[in-house]
Amino acid sequence: MSSITAALDALDAAVELLGAADIEELPAPQRFTALARLETAIRRLVAVSHEQVMHLERYEGCPPIPIVIADVLRISRGAAKRRMRDAEQLTPRTTLTGEALSPLLPTTGKAWEAGLLDGEHVRVIQKFFRDLPDHVGPVEIEKAERTLAEHAQTMRPDQLDKIADRLATHLNPDGKYSEEDRARKRGFVWCGGQRADGMSVGKLVADPELRSMLDAWLAKFAAPKPNPDAAEPDLRSQAQRQHDALADLVRGRLGDPKLGQHNGLPVTVIVTTTLQDLQAGAGHAVTAGGTLIPITDLIRAATPSYNYLAVFDGVTGQSLWLGRTKRLASADQRIMLLAKYRGCTAPGCTVNGHNSQVHHATTDWKHGGSTDIDDLTLACKCDNLLVENDGWTTQQLPDGHTEWIPPPDVPMRGGTNDYHHPERFLPNDDEKD
Numbered sequence: 001m002s003s004i005t006a007a008l009d010a011l012d013a014a015v016e017l018l019g020a021a022d023i024e025e026l027p028a029p030q031r032f033t034a035l036a037r038l039e040t041a042i043r044r045l046v047a048v049s050h051e052q053v054m055h056l057e058r059y060e061g062c063p064p065i066p067i068v069i070a071d072v073l074r075i076s077r078g079a080a081k082r083r084m085r086d087a088e089q090l091t092p093r094t095t096l097t098g099e100a101l102s103p104l105l106p107t108t109g110k111a112w113e114a115g116l117l118d119g120e121h122v123r124v125i126q127k128f129f130r131d132l133p134d135h136v137g138p139v140e141i142e143k144a145e146r147t148l149a150e151h152a153q154t155m156r157p158d159q160l161d162k163i164a165d166r167l168a169t170h171l172n173p174d175g176k177y178s179e180e181d182r183a184r185k186r187g188f189v190w191c192g193g194q195r196a197d198g199m200s201v202g203k204l205v206a207d208p209e210l211r212s213m214l215d216a217w218l219a220k221f222a223a224p225k226p227n228p229d230a231a232e233p234d235l236r237s238q239a240q241r242q243h244d245a246l247a248d249l250v251r252g253r254l255g256d257p258k259l260g261q262h263n264g265l266p267v268t269v270i271v272t273t274t275l276q277d278l279q280a281g282a283g284h285a286v287t288a289g290g291t292l293i294p295i296t297d298l299i300r301a302a303t304p305s306y307n308y309l310a311v312f313d314g315v316t317g318q319s320l321w322l323g324r325t326k327r328l329a330s331a332d333q334r335i336m337l338l339a340k341y342r343g344c345t346a347p348g349c350t351v352n353g354h355n356s357q358v359h360h361a362t363t364d365w366k367h368g369g370s371t372d373i374d375d376l377t378l379a380c381k382c383d384n385l386l387v388e389n390d391g392w393t394t395q396q397l398p399d400g401h402t403e404w405i406p407p408p409d410v411p412m413r414g415g416t417n418d419y420h421h422p423e424r425f426l427p428n429d430d431e432k433d
Helices: 003-020 028-053 065-073 077-090 106-113 119-131 138-152 157-171 179-185 208-221 238-251 275-280 295-300 331-341 381-389
Strands: 187-190 202-205 270-274 284-287 292-294 308-312 356-360 376-380 393-396 402-405
Touching: 028 077, 028 106, 065 077, 077 106, 077 119, 106 119, 106 138, 119 138, 119 157, 138 157, 208 238, 270 275, 270 295, 270 331, 275 295, 284 295, 292 295, 331 356, 331 376, 356 381, 376 381, 376 393
Parallel strands: 270 308
Antiparallel strands: 187 202, 270 284, 284 292, 356 376, 393 402
């Protein structure tokens, strides 16, 4: 038995023993002390786990380490990448020649290893250095890291965050940021998926140029617009008017031939739904980006001629049989693939249809496969490479789903992907029989 296996067995036994223990045996004040010891032990275990991540190696047929970690531990790929980043910053490193190097955050790493810091403490320190301008010198950076790590050992994360803000102002009192500093911070992201009501929340960090252009656009198109046929003024809030002005801006550009194509299709909204939902005027349609649109909204917005609407269930009448006459799938095929699969078909993958590629499920085109709709599926770039370079295989099942099969020695689960089809999570009684 290896030493790590013996250690894990002992840890399992200790956890069982701890779980069976009764904390009420201790006097009330000492219970807090016991919880503090338990918290330290948990933090030390997390630090040990992160340190072990640095010893994982990729082998033939194995995807990138974060992907494997996410699948084996059943955590998100974002969480797996975060663990890799934490390990790189908080644990000792070695060069290609075997020379030992200190962690990128040495004092933080020591406190982390001792179980004195929570993950939130680490996030505060990482954010501090991520936002620090480039002109701050290495001596000041070293002192700042040591100061924050020392304060983190006696403060809550929210208290440490205030200290970090004060220290950032001290190191950059004039608020000077270079163009590179600003460019590094710019971005727009959706904050999670759609909410239960279908609405979405995004975060925009705009550079001065974008801010100035939006200010000019919104000054005109987000101004109150009284209804000329009614006595009531525009009752929309400023936030609502600005939302509608941005919608008008994007709506006016989508479908313009000058935008070119994306994955062989015009840059526009591509929506798929079923004939049954259209006839009932209920339910949701799905866009190629994975957005759910209520059927009532779809019917109201169906007038723009540049939008693509694919209605399946055998009512389109469009022939999609192309054989091997073309290497790439036709626009009609891509639209129907978006209707059928909605996104990457690899198990657990959440990449939407806009960011997925057409994949030959049984035999790749270069090996004699046919570009026929029955043998085509969708795969994101990352998962597509698993088939091309890492020994994964795919096949179409009789029910039309795409099954992904890993190489024998890869510790990952294969199967199909239901993420883009939430209706499969709650099958009706007929489907169960």
